[in-house]
Amino acid sequence: MSEATATWQVLLIGGGSGVGKSVAAQDLAKTLQISPMLVDDIRIAIQAVTSPSQLPALHYFLSTENAVTLPTEAFITGLIGVGRTLIPALRDVISHHVAVPTAGRLILEGDGILPELMDGLHLSDVNGAALVGGATNVRSVFLYEADEAQLLRNFAARDRGFNQGATAEQRQYVHTIWHFGRWVKAEAARYSLPVVPARPYATLVQRILAAVASTDEDLRTTNDASA
Numbered sequence: 001m002s003e004a005t006a007t008w009q010v011l012l013i014g015g016g017s018g019v020g021k022s023v024a025a026q027d028l029a030k031t032l033q034i035s036p037m038l039v040d041d042i043r044i045a046i047q048a049v050t051s052p053s054q055l056p057a058l059h060y061f062l063s064t065e066n067a068v069t070l071p072t073e074a075f076i077t078g079l080i081g082v083g084r085t086l087i088p089a090l091r092d093v094i095s096h097h098v099a100v101p102t103a104g105r106l107i108l109e110g111d112g113i114l115p116e117l118m119d120g121l122h123l124s125d126v127n128g129a130a131l132v133g134g135a136t137n138v139r140s141v142f143l144y145e146a147d148e149a150q151l152l153r154n155f156a157a158r159d160r161g162f163n164q165g166a167t168a169e170q171r172q173y174v175h176t177i178w179h180f181g182r183w184v185k186a187e188a189a190r191y192s193l194p195v196v197p198a199r200p201y202a203t204l205v206q207r208i209l210a211a212v213a214s215t216d217e218d219l220r221t222t223n224d225a226s227a
Contacts, residue, residue: 007216008139010094010106013208014113014188015143016181018154018174019198024143025109027205032105039110042089043082057081068169072176079180083114090117098137111180115142115187139212142188145198148178 011028013021025036043058052059060078061067070078090113097103121135145151152174155162162170188195194211198204 007137008105008212009098009103009137010108010139011212012113012117012138012140013107013109013143014115014140015111015184015198016145016151016177017111018151018158018177019143019145019181020154020201020204021109021111021143023201024198024204024208025107028208029107031205034105034107036107036109039086039090039108039112042093043086043110043112046086046089055085058085068165068173070176072172072179075176076180076183079111080114080183083112084116086112087114087117091121094121094138111184113140115140115184115191115193118193119191139215140188140193141208141211142184142193142195143198143204144181144185144195145178148175150199151178151181 013025013028015021022036022038029036046055047058047062050058052063056063057078058081060081064070064078067075067078090108093108097106118138118140121138145154152171155170155174155177162173165173185195194215196204196207196211
């Protein structure tokens with residue numbers, strides 16, 4: 001199926017931090033002449049109007065002193081907690097976008113997108129009425145970086161304050177994020193969702209589109225078989 005005949009209206013790009021999701025989303029949006037949206041923007045907005053007592057998992061990293069030094073397991077548990085807390089909000093954003101005929105396409109990207117968001121995805125309009133076939137307008141792709149050393153180089157290149165930390169803290173943080181990426185990859189496989197290697201970067205947009213097209217073909221085959 002070509003991109004011209006693709007049926008998706010919302011594309012989710014997930015994966016661990018530092019794998020290149022933002023750049024891929026921007027390049028893809030430019031290719032398709034649409035706009036990307038950061039899930040972090042949604043998270044920050046919700047954090048601004050809620051308190052740690054209302055949504056402790058969402059505020060976990062803001063409420064935890066020196067969160068960057070947390071043990072790997074605790075840090076990953078925190079990331080998963082943030083993602084799971086965001087699921088209802090992201091489903092509402094997706095539902096609203098799909099329900100508006102003139103909204104056009106949307107790319108949502110961020111490490112707050114967990115594969116389980118797609119599990120049994122049911123969309124509804126603002127009145128709570130089910131959007132028949134709405135979930136078939138949503139696709140997801142999860143990016144993965146297998147090389148921990150490459151992930152370290154990625155963080156150093158983008159900086160965002162990363163280079164100000166001690167070397168040991170930098171390596172521990174990247175090690176944790178790498179493990180989180182492995183968890184996301186395994187979860188995506190568990191839900192039969194496409195996982196795309198982040199490199200080579202030069203072909204990443206094309207490979208994302210190919211993964212989405214493959215999902216479209218699978219859905220078409222399933223629909224034809226059930227007709």
